[in-house]
Amino acid sequence: MNADVIIVGAGIIGCALAEQLAGQGMKVCVLDRAGIGQQTSASGMGHLVALGDHPAVLALALRSLKLWRERQCKLPDNVEYVSCGTLWLASNATDVLQAQENAELFTAAGVRNEWLDAAALRRTEATLVTDLSGGLRVPDDAVIYPPNAVLHFAENAMACGARFEIGVEAVSVAGGEVRLADGGRRRAPYIVVAAGCATSRLLPELKLLPRKGHLLITTAQVPRIHHQLIELGYHQSAQGQDPVSVAFNVQPRRTGQLLIGSSRQFDDESADLVPAVLSRMLQRGQRFLPELPRWPALRAWTGLRPCTPDNTPYIGNLARDRSLWVAAGHEGLGITTATGTAELLAQQICGNTPLLDGAAMSPNRSLAA
Amino acid sequence: MFDPALPTLHCDLLVIGAGPAGVAAALTAAAAGQRVLLVDQQQDPGGQIWRGQWRELVQSGRCSDALAQRWLPALRAALQANAGRRIVFRGACRVVHRSDNHTVVADGEQAAIIAYQQVILAAGAREVLLPFPGWTLPGVTGAGGLQVMVKDGVSVHGQRIVVAGTGPLLLAVAASLQATGAHVVGIFEQASNASLLAFTSQLWRYPALCWQALGLRWQTRHIPWHTASWITSAEGGETVTGVHWRNAQGKHGQLDCSRLACGYGLTENSELLALFADSNSVNKKRSTATETSVRAATADAIRPGITTADVATAQPGVWIAGELLGIGGARRAIISGQRAAAETVGAAAQGRQLQGQLQRWNRYVSALAQQFALRDKVRHLAIDNTVLCRCEAVTVGAARAHADFRSAKLATRLGMGACQGRICGSACQQLFGWRADHTRAPLAPTPIRTLMQSAGIEAVAVSSSTKRVSGDSE
Amino acid sequence: MSGFSQSSAIEMQINGRAVAACESESVLAALQRAGCDFTRRDQQGAPRAAVCGMGVCQECAVSIDGEPGQLACLRRCRNNMQVVTDV
Numbered sequence: 018m019n020a021d022v023i024i025v026g027a028g029i030i031g032c033a034l035a036e037q038l039a040g041q042g043m044k045v046c047v048l049d050r051a052g053i054g055q056q057t058s059a060s061g062m063g064h065l066v067a068l069g070d071h072p073a074v075l076a077l078a079l080r081s082l083k084l085w086r087e088r089q090c091k092l093p094d095n096v097e098y099v100s101c102g103t104l105w106l107a108s109n110a111t112d113v114l115q116a117q118e119n120a121e122l123f124t125a126a127g128v129r130n131e132w133l134d135a136a137a138l139r140r141t142e143a144t145l146v147t148d149l150s151g152g153l154r155v156p157d158d159a160v161i162y163p164p165n166a167v168l169h170f171a172e173n174a175m176a177c178g179a180r181f182e183i184g185v186e187a188v189s190v191a192g193g194e195v196r197l198a199d200g201g202r203r204r205a206p207y208i209v210v211a212a213g214c215a216t217s218r219l220l221p222e223l224k225l226l227p228r229k230g231h232l233l234i235t236t237a238q239v240p241r242i243h244h245q246l247i248e249l250g251y252h253q254s255a256q257g258q259d260p261v262s263v264a265f266n267v268q269p270r271r272t273g274q275l276l277i278g279s280s281r282q283f284d285d286e287s288a289d290l291v292p293a294v295l296s297r298m299l300q301r302g303q304r305f306l307p308e309l310p311r312w313p314a315l316r317a318w319t320g321l322r323p324c325t326p327d328n329t330p331y332i333g334n335l336a337r338d339r340s341l342w343v344a345a346g347h348e349g350l351g352i353t354t355a356t357g358t359a360e361l362l363a364q365q366i367c368g369n370t371p372l373l374d375g376a377a378m379s380p381n382r383s384l385a386a
Numbered sequence: 387m388f389d390p391a392l393p394t395l396h397c398d399l400l401v402i403g404a405g406p407a408g409v410a411a412a413l414t415a416a417a418a419g420q421r422v423l424l425v426d427q428q429q430d431p432g433g434q435i436w437r438g439q440w441r442e443l444v445q446s447g448r449c450s451d452a453l454a455q456r457w458l459p460a461l462r463a464a465l466q467a468n469a470g471r472r473i474v475f476r477g478a479c480r481v482v483h484r485s486d487n488h489t490v491v492a493d494g495e496q497a498a499i500i501a502y503q504q505v506i507l508a509a510g511a512r513e514v515l516l517p518f519p520g521w522t523l524p525g526v527t528g529a530g531g532l533q534v535m536v537k538d539g540v541s542v543h544g545q546r547i548v549v550a551g552t553g554p555l556l557l558a559v560a561a562s563l564q565a566t567g568a569h570v571v572g573i574f575e576q577a578s579n580a581s582l583l584a585f586t587s588q589l590w591r592y593p594a595l596c597w598q599a600l601g602l603r604w605q606t607r608h609i610p611w612h613t614a615s616w617i618t619s620a621e622g623g624e625t626v627t628g629v630h631w632r633n634a635q636g637k638h639g640q641l642d643c644s645r646l647a648c649g650y651g652l653t654e655n656s657e658l659l660a661l662f663a664d665s666n667s668v669n670k671k672r673s674t675a676t677e678t679s680v681r682a683a684t685a686d687a688i689r690p691g692i693t694t695a696d697v698a699t700a701q702p703g704v705w706i707a708g709e710l711l712g713i714g715g716a717r718r719a720i721i722s723g724q725r726a727a728a729e730t731v732g733a734a735a736q737g738r739q740l741q742g743q744l745q746r747w748n749r750y751v752s753a754l755a756q757q758f759a760l761r762d763k764v765r766h767l768a769i770d771n772t773v774l775c776r777c778e779a780v781t782v783g784a785a786r787a788h789a790d791f792r793s794a795k796l797a798t799r800l801g802m803g804a805c806q807g808r809i810c811g812s813a814c815q816q817l818f819g820w821r822a823d824h825t826r827a828p829l830a831p832t833p834i835r836t837l838m839q840s841a842g843i844e845a846v847a848v849s850s851s852t853k854r855v856s857g858d859s860e
Numbered sequence: 861m862s863g864f865s866q867s868s869a870i871e872m873q874i875n876g877r878a879v880a881a882c883e884s885e886s887v888l889a890a891l892q893r894a895g896c897d898f899t900r901r902d903q904q905g906a907p908r909a910a911v912c913g914m915g916v917c918q919e920c921a922v923s924i925d926g927e928p929g930q931l932a933c934l935r936r937c938r939n940n941m942q943v944v945t946d947v
Contacts, residue, residue: 052793059796095797164796236804236831238921238928238946272778272799272903277834290827292485292840299838310835313929315804316826317837427915429936434914441884445867478934480915512916524898524909531913535933538913539885540892624907625897655916776911777918779903804918804929809911831918831929 020046020180020205022366023195025187025219026212028058029163029352030344032170033359034211039177041367046203047171047179048195050186054167057213057351060320062232062268062276063166064245065159065353066103067128070256070328073377077330078350079126080373081357085159088356095165097271103158104133104142104244105251106265106305107150112249116153119249123155130155144240146307153249160245160268163352170355187212190219193340207366209342214323216331216345223331223380225346227321231280231295236313237273245269248305254281255349256328263298265305274315277302279349281322290317324348331380332362342366343380392491392839394499395476397423399730400490402481402658403508405433406716407708409457410723411506416464416472418731423500425492427830429477431461433510434530435716438537453716482828483840484661487703491840493832499840504703506726508719509658511709513551513649514812516760517774517782518767520620520629521648529559529649536566543567548629548641550574550617550648552758554585554599559647561605570609571641574631576650576764577757578614585757588749594717595750616764620646634761651758652713653812660825662704697726705729713754718747765816774817775810777803782817791820804831870939887932887943888913888920899932900946922946 022038024031027049039045065085069075092098107113116132123130133141133152171181186198190210195203210219217225245268254264261282268276280298285291295317303309325331325346335341344362347354357373364371399415401408404426412424426433430440432454439454443462449455464473479494489501513528520526527535529551536542547568549560552575560570589596614634620626629646632638697705705726708719725740768774770783780800788794791801791814801807801823811822828837867884874894881890888910891899898907899920910920915934923944924930
């Protein structure tokens with residue numbers, strides 16, 4: 018097959034993009050050394066959340082959420098799309114102010130939101146600690162099961178003729194050519210690197226650091242939680258560049274299990290659990306869910322978020338080599354923004370007027386080291 | 387608010403698993419001067435083979451099992467010694483997580499951190515439970531599984547029971563169930579007469595086993611014993627009421643029963659091994675390997691091979707004993723436990739002598755694996771709508787659509803349930819030839835507070851030989 | 861069963877009902893005596909019961925004294941123990 022576009026990376030970004038481009042009639046070839054949705058896409062929480070430090074990222078997230086909602090009824094049941102909404106928890110006056118700011122931003126952007134005072138919060142979520150100031154409810158946020166979402170995108174792409182080559186590792190990209198570890202080559206006028214944390218191996222000038230996170234899932238013998246719960250302090254953890262930070266985040270899964278997070282650290286690329294960080298994360302969880310320590314932990318694991326210096330992804334065309342494109346560096350918003358990222362990059366590649374302003378996400382932007 | 391940190395127990399030698407291998411290892415090491423902490427997930431020592439024997443010892447002064455009687459009283463005496471006590475036993479204790487080379491987190495009735503110099507992994511074996519239509523019905527259990535349940539008080543008096551699967555265990559199970567008043571209506575052994583003959587004909591090297599086999603065959607002489615036969619399905623409403631069987635000649639039939647005790651041999655509890663593999667070497671292999679070969683890499687990183695008599699692992703100070711060396715029964719387990727303990731104190735002469743004894747058992751281990759190997763028919767009893775992963779109710783058909791264990795796991799949640807792939811892992815191996823995913827901590831579902839409190843391990847100093855063994859004891 | 865006759869008779873609560881038991885038998889044995897043929901229902905509502913007897917299959921997980929996820933096959937009965945199954 019003479020591909021029009023080669024996508025390096027079959028995670029959620031690569032597969033969503035493959036679906037878009039193949040759906041528009043391009044001949045798409047996707048390469049991945051491990052499989053479909055096997056790395057970061059398989060390890061995260063799967064939240065679809067209205068969140069973004071930079072206004073451009075928030076806009077990308079909001080556009081993405083709209084696209085997710087539009088395709089909700091076409092998603093297979095095993096993607097487990099649940100519109101449980103997000104409850105942003107306020108523990109103190111600072112949090113309350115932050116919540117008000119967020120509420121204004123959301124309202125201006127047409128995102129439904131509602132403030133719950135302490136009493137309403139207690140009625141909504143009985144498992145929560147009772148000394149919180151209140152919560153900001155964003156009902157249209159959702160939760161999905163990412164591995165099956167990635168498969169769904171890939172299957173749609175394949176149905177439009179996209180070809181997936183698994184077990185194939187790219188070692189360099191330049192001038193419309195991908196060189197492979199086994200010595201082979203693939204050529205196409207457009208090459209997109211959507212390789213998550215491995216992106217900087219192929220495009221070294223794009224600063225990307227893996228940011229390790231811990232997650233823990235319980236058995237199903239736990240009380241019911243109805244919303245995704247996130248503490249407002251999550252903003253500081255995600256957007257800051259602290260070496261180690263934790264922020265409370267819990268997500269109900271359709272099986273009745275609870276998925277508990279979150280942690281962020283830069284210093285460590287191994288898959289090993291770090292007891293001190295895991296412990297700190299769980300202790301933070303206990304502050305919001307007093308009964309947490311009794312619940313049975315089934316499994317804990319780690320994943321690596323691809324993180325850029327300004328917490329904004331790289332989406333766009335490389336100025337130094339017009340055959341090269343990139344869609345990577347989404348930190349904790351890869352699942353959320355997969356749909357919007359795919360749409361934006363597809364618009365850029367096909368020369369259509371992009372709906373969103375991609376300047377802030379250009380890979381050519383100058384970044385403080 | 388929970389306590390900020392777990393209590394720390396110190397020892398020279400941690401022995402994980404108090405079955406025959408662990409008990410022998412603990413006693414041997416203690417006799418050589420080691421301060422030993424012996425732990426087991428059960429409340430009493432004995433493991434599976436000697437289940438219930440400790441209770442008999444405590445209540446009546448004797449174990450009914452002759453081999454247990456040679457070891458458990460000595461353990462009891464050692465635990466009760468006042469002066470210079472060298473062994474502490476901690477029951478209802480599972481090692482769930484490891485921090486570094488000298489500390490693990492243990493869960494159980496009281497969670498704790500254990501700081502050790504050396505460790506012997508003697509976690510034993512579990513039954514291979516293969517899927518077949520109706521296997522999830524209440525009343526369908528493992529063969530060894532039913533035996534241990536009965537030893538701990540479950541009553542099968544007057545019940546019609548079919549015993550099935552493969553291995554010498556089936557006769558022992560049938561005999562023991564019959565002795566408690568059950569009506570064992572048939573034993574279905576999938577191995578052929580030729581295989582059974584080949585197996586028994588090499589037993590002359592192991593006189594004790596000969597006597598045992600003869601004794602069991604005599605006790606079960608009235609029970610219809612079908613060879614080259616297997617159960618094709620179990621039927622019933624909310625519990626099992628009957629089974630269908632078939633044999634290699636094509637003959638088939640049906641039997642009413644209220645229990646089916648079916649186990650297809652034993653397999654090592656190897657998850658513990660993965661916990662002790664050197665994470666650096668595993669991660670190095672991981673970065674270049676796909677997930678499906680990680681478990682292989684992990685196993686290779688820690689252990690040479692299945693039938694080897696080598697108690698050493700790739701990690702200094704980490705030893706294995708018992709069924710972790712490959713399924714070989716209690717007597718071999720005891721020798722391996724003694725050998726591992728000898729190695730921990732560098733007793734070279736004793737080690738060599740035990741190595742010789744251990745190697746005598748290699749033929750038995752091979753014969754067991756070879757003569758009771760599963761025939762294809764039995765591997766493929768399950769049909770597409772048969773549940774494969776019990777915990778997540780994933781069917782064979784749903785799993786079959788994927789290329790390997792990890793892909794199937796991510797897409798269907800197979801192996802992500804409470805047993806963390808222990809049951810379906812073997813089944814996937816037999817059905818599809820898939821290698822299961824690598825083990826993650828915690829090794830068993832554990833209260834979150836255990837993981838919250840275990841951050842203290844990084845601050846724990848490696849124990850010195852002047853520290854006393856601390857903790858509970860019987 | 862050897863040894864059980866010598867252990868103390870105790871009383872415990874299974875799903876709210878008082879049940880007589882022996883101190884050294886497993887919670888699984890007490891569940892059987894209380895007529896609990898199964899310990900949980902699966903995702904399709906089918907009943908499930910203990911299979912392996914040795915802490916592997918997790919089918920016998922029950923709540924003991926308020927702690928969820930306790931394996932009935934491995935735990936011994938205690939006076940006043942409160943057991944709740946998943947059904």
